[in-house]
Amino acid sequence: MPGILRKFVWLIISSLIFFVFLAVILGFVYGVGILFFTPEGQVIVNIVPSGFLFYIFYYVGFIVFDIGWLLQAGSISIGLIFILCCIIYLISLVLLFFRPTTNFFSKLKTLIQQATLEPCEENGLLSILIFLGVNYIFIYISIIIVTFIGLPLGGPTTITLLFIIEGVLAAVLEEFWFRLVLIGPWLGIGYCYFLRKYSIPESYGKTFLAALINPDHARKLSGKYAGLYRFEIFLLIASAAYFGILHVIGMWEIGFLPVAIIGGVFLAYSYLKYGIKGSLFFHWTFNFIQTIAAVTIQEGIIIGFGILLIYPAWLILGVVGIVLGLIYTRK
Numbered sequence: 001m002p003g004i005l006r007k008f009v010w011l012i013i014s015s016l017i018f019f020v021f022l023a024v025i026l027g028f029v030y031g032v033g034i035l036f037f038t039p040e041g042q043v044i045v046n047i048v049p050s051g052f053l054f055y056i057f058y059y060v061g062f063i064v065f066d067i068g069w070l071l072q073a074g075s076i077s078i079g080l081i082f083i084l085c086c087i088i089y090l091i092s093l094v095l096l097f098f099r100p101t102t103n104f105f106s107k108l109k110t111l112i113q114q115a116t117l118e119p120c121e122e123n124g125l126l127s128i129l130i131f132l133g134v135n136y137i138f139i140y141i142s143i144i145i146v147t148f149i150g151l152p153l154g155g156p157t158t159i160t161l162l163f164i165i166e167g168v169l170a171a172v173l174e175e176f177w178f179r180l181v182l183i184g185p186w187l188g189i190g191y192c193y194f195l196r197k198y199s200i201p202e203s204y205g206k207t208f209l210a211a212l213i214n215p216d217h218a219r220k221l222s223g224k225y226a227g228l229y230r231f232e233i234f235l236l237i238a239s240a241a242y243f244g245i246l247h248v249i250g251m252w253e254i255g256f257l258p259v260a261i262i263g264g265v266f267l268a269y270s271y272l273k274y275g276i277k278g279s280l281f282f283h284w285t286f287n288f289i290q291t292i293a294a295v296t297i298q299e300g301i302i303i304g305f306g307i308l309l310i311y312p313a314w315l316i317l318g319v320v321g322i323v324l325g326l327i328y329t330r331k
Helices: 003-036 037-043 070-074 078-100 104-112 119-121 124-149 161-181 183-195 204-213 215-220 225-249 252-275 278-297 302-330
Strands: 053-055 064-066
Touching: 003 037, 003 104, 003 124, 003 161, 003 278, 003 302, 037 078, 037 104, 037 161, 053 183, 053 204, 053 252, 064 252, 064 278, 078 278, 104 119, 104 124, 124 183, 124 278, 124 302, 161 183, 161 225, 161 252, 161 278, 183 204, 183 215, 204 215, 215 252, 225 252, 252 278, 278 302
Parallel strands: none
Antiparallel strands: 053 064
């Protein structure tokens, strides 16, 4: 491909990434706006829940606490819970913007100059925006197949503003359970085993904590991360399968199982590659954009229809990510 044409193609790809980034930020502002600055939204955010079930074993409910009394005693409203989730999300966004080695805009510029997807790995935000696009491609394909077979998807028939808050709260709680509890500790034990086996002068506590927060950093501390590669793949697949099964046990039907498993795979990979900040940003963004888009369509909010443009951009970016990923894998 001629040099000028090559530069132009990568300029288009970089523009798509920037557009998706901008749409995510504006979508966040828009979603917060309809919750806190519309009459319907203010009714919801001012509610103080009388009952709030907290599952120690997520969805299954082996140990369940109703902390509604605590929310009532502290006058903790749904709006405050949402704000706390937003703070967690924004922290994840900022950390991904500047890590693991350089900031988002610098890597976007490098992407154009080097005309290669390799710089994406050096910035978590850039990578995860592409992951989201690839994730949508696989999810839409699975939905088409499931619909063709005739399996029911299930799910809510009516989307309310409350679903926006429930979606982001689910993202935070699910990342705590499916990643921090089901993957992180086991990786920490494995990495600490390598410290002992190969007499690597690193603290067990530091390595174990790193495995919880950022497994990729723990791999480097252990020095022998290649030995855990198969175990990481096992944890990724097992947690994704569990993630899918428990969604079907919840409000969804059997047809949703492959959709949830695909999402679980991408979330687990984001966690293994960029830590809990990566999977939190991925999950929060996916749930939030989905719910505010559904509310916008259902309620006919004209000002919000622009957010729907993120989907074709994401799909194109997903195709680009798959094609380039296959090209670089073969090299």
